[in-house]
Every structure is written in C-alpha cells, then in structure tokens.
Amino acid sequence: MVEAARAILAEYSWLWQQRLCHASMKTLRKVTQKDLVRGVPKLKFSKDHLCDACQLGKQVHSTFHPIKDISTSRPLEVLHMDLFGPISTAILGGKVYGFVIVDDYSRFTWTRFLSHKNESFEEFKTFSTWIQKKLGCEILTIHSDHGGEFENERFGNFCEDKGISHNFSAPRTPQ
Known part of the structure; x- marks a missing residue:
C-alpha cells in the first residue's frame, strides 16, 4: 500500500514538473517549500531524475563532418556572407558590427567592420568591385x-544587374 502511494505521488510530481514548464x-x-505558486501541493521532487522531454532538450547536437572535397572549381564562384554584432566593445572608429565574407574555393576570409x-x-558593393579586379574573375553566387x-x-537589384545568383540559407541550420 505504501509503495502504491509513493508511485502515485511520484507520478503527480512529474505532472507538476511538466505543468511548470519543465522546471x-x-x-x-x-x-513548494516557499509557497511561491498557489495550488502546487507539497510534494517531494527528487533532484536526480529527468523527464524524457528535459533529457531531449539537454542533448547537444553532434558535430558536422568536415567536407574534404571542394565543391567549387575557382575563386569567387561561391561567396558566403554573414553579419555579426553589435559587439560589446567597439573597435577603433566606433565600429560594432562585423561583415564576414568567405570564399568557398580557397576558404579565404575577409572581415570588414561597420x-x-x-x-x-x-x-559589399565596394568589396565585389575590388576583389573581381584583383583576381580577374567574376562572383557567380553569394x-x-x-x-x-x-x-x-x-541587394537584389545589384545582384541582378551584375549577374550574381543570391541564395539564402534555410533558417536555423548552421551547416
């Protein structure tokens, strides 16, 4: 009888854990000890247990496998671009954003601060003119x-005028 009562209380504590957003x-x-939420009964919550949803939420993603083959055949065929910031400490000139451009072929990276x-x-407009003249080839895709x-x-009009294909990454996919 005591075991059955403990099992019911344990199940009830899991229910409250789920109701309170998997706290x-x-x-x-x-x-429960300080009566911070009305209606929550005085239950025992054991600290060494984890519900299935919490377990899945705490798992980390496995790392991405490095790509050994280069998918492009020349520099500037594909450029990857991103903007980060604002950074907490401004660099000289008060610049707080970083604009990163990576060439897919050489993995050469340019960083401009804004x-x-x-x-x-x-x-990007200034960079594209400069790099195309310097390397003697055109940007095909960004x-x-x-x-x-x-x-x-x-950006759309510039890419259209210059014949640059502009592709976008899928949301929430770091690959």
Missing part, C-alpha cells in the same frame, strides 16, 4: 542568411 527539480522544491548594419550593402541587411531591394 528543474531544485526549482520545484523551492517553489558602424551600422545598413552599411553592409555599400561595403550565400547569406535571410537577414534584412542581405534580403532587400538594393
């Missing part, structure tokens, strides 16, 4: 995320 058992003990996000178009700094009319 940790330590937090649930604190909530004061504002909206400078990214002009910076890849970027769906950030507003890349997915706008100015």
Whole structure:
C-alpha cells in the first residue's frame, strides 16, 4: 500500500514538473517549500531524475563532418556572407558590427567592420568591385542568411544587374 502511494505521488510530481514548464527539480522544491505558486501541493521532487522531454532538450547536437572535397572549381564562384554584432566593445572608429565574407574555393576570409548594419550593402558593393579586379574573375553566387541587411531591394537589384545568383540559407541550420 505504501509503495502504491509513493508511485502515485511520484507520478503527480512529474505532472507538476511538466505543468511548470519543465522546471528543474531544485526549482520545484523551492517553489513548494516557499509557497511561491498557489495550488502546487507539497510534494517531494527528487533532484536526480529527468523527464524524457528535459533529457531531449539537454542533448547537444553532434558535430558536422568536415567536407574534404571542394565543391567549387575557382575563386569567387561561391561567396558566403554573414553579419555579426553589435559587439560589446567597439573597435577603433566606433565600429560594432562585423561583415564576414568567405570564399568557398580557397576558404579565404575577409572581415570588414561597420558602424551600422545598413552599411553592409555599400561595403559589399565596394568589396565585389575590388576583389573581381584583383583576381580577374567574376562572383557567380553569394550565400547569406535571410537577414534584412542581405534580403532587400538594393541587394537584389545589384545582384541582378551584375549577374550574381543570391541564395539564402534555410533558417536555423548552421551547416
């Protein structure tokens, strides 16, 4: 009889753990001991247990396998671009955003620092002219995320005029 009562209380404590957004058992003990939430009964929450949903949520993704084969045949065939920031400590000149461009063929990386996000178009325009003259070949494709700094009319018109294919990555896929 005592075992059955313990099993029912344990099941009931899991129910409350789920109702309270899968809070940790330590937090649930604190909530019940200090009566922080009305209606939660005084139950025992053991700290060494984890529900299935919490277990899945705490798992980390496995690493991506490195790509050994180069999928492009020349420099500037595909450029990957991203913008990061604002960074907490501004560099010289008060620049707080970083604009990163990576060549898929050589993996060479260029980083430009910007004061504002909206400078990214002009910076890419200047960069594309400079790098195409320097290397003597044209940019065929650029890849970027769906950030507003890349997915706008100015970028679209520029790419269309220069014959550059602009591809966007799928949301929430770091690959």
